[in-house]
Amino acid sequence: GAGVSQSPSNKVTEKGKDVELRCDPISGHTALYWYRQSLGQGLEFLIYFQGNSAPDKSGLPSDRFSAERTGGSVSTLTIQRTQQEDSAVYLCASSKRGSNEQFFGPGTRLTVL
């Protein structure tokens, strides 16, 4: 079966622009996570969705970051008014109900000029 997919694979944007990153989890997985990997900070959690429960947004670094998950499947991470420090690889992961083993997508490399 297909793994986690993310798009775009690369995104270059200008400071101040908004960007949207997409994640398609593994079919049947109910939990979805967003992480960020940057040179100075390593891999850090951003946000978690589980079914219809309220998301855990505790890792979002500022109110410029938001995410939604429609129909319990596809998720979109939106960064408004991008800053250079937002440059990083954004990784999405999913897991199935009853297991916390997470499977990762290939990531979106975001570069803010």
Place this chain on the structure above:
Amino acid sequence: GIQVEQSPPDLILQEGANSTLRCNFSDSVNNLQWFHQNPWGQLINLFYIPSGTKQNGRLSATTVATERYSLLYISSSQTTDSGVYFCAVPTQGGSEKLVFGKGTKLTVNP
């Protein structure tokens, strides 16, 4: 929150050599994952190992949960083993988001 430390940070081997990577964590956990990040950035699942020992080909892992550490063994290393190896543990309760170590960068030379 829980802390995860990996050692060594860097490791250079000749092809064919064996190695051991270590992961220490600061609190009890109900699972632990080892990943290999390849040169293209993809995180590949290696082991999901809350306790005990698992083997997959040339790789094996052991987690001693009571002593809060896990070991990843790579035998007869190959150049394709190069990359960064991460261990990660979930926070307890709630989202069980993963907390990652800083990784071990492995370089296997031909």
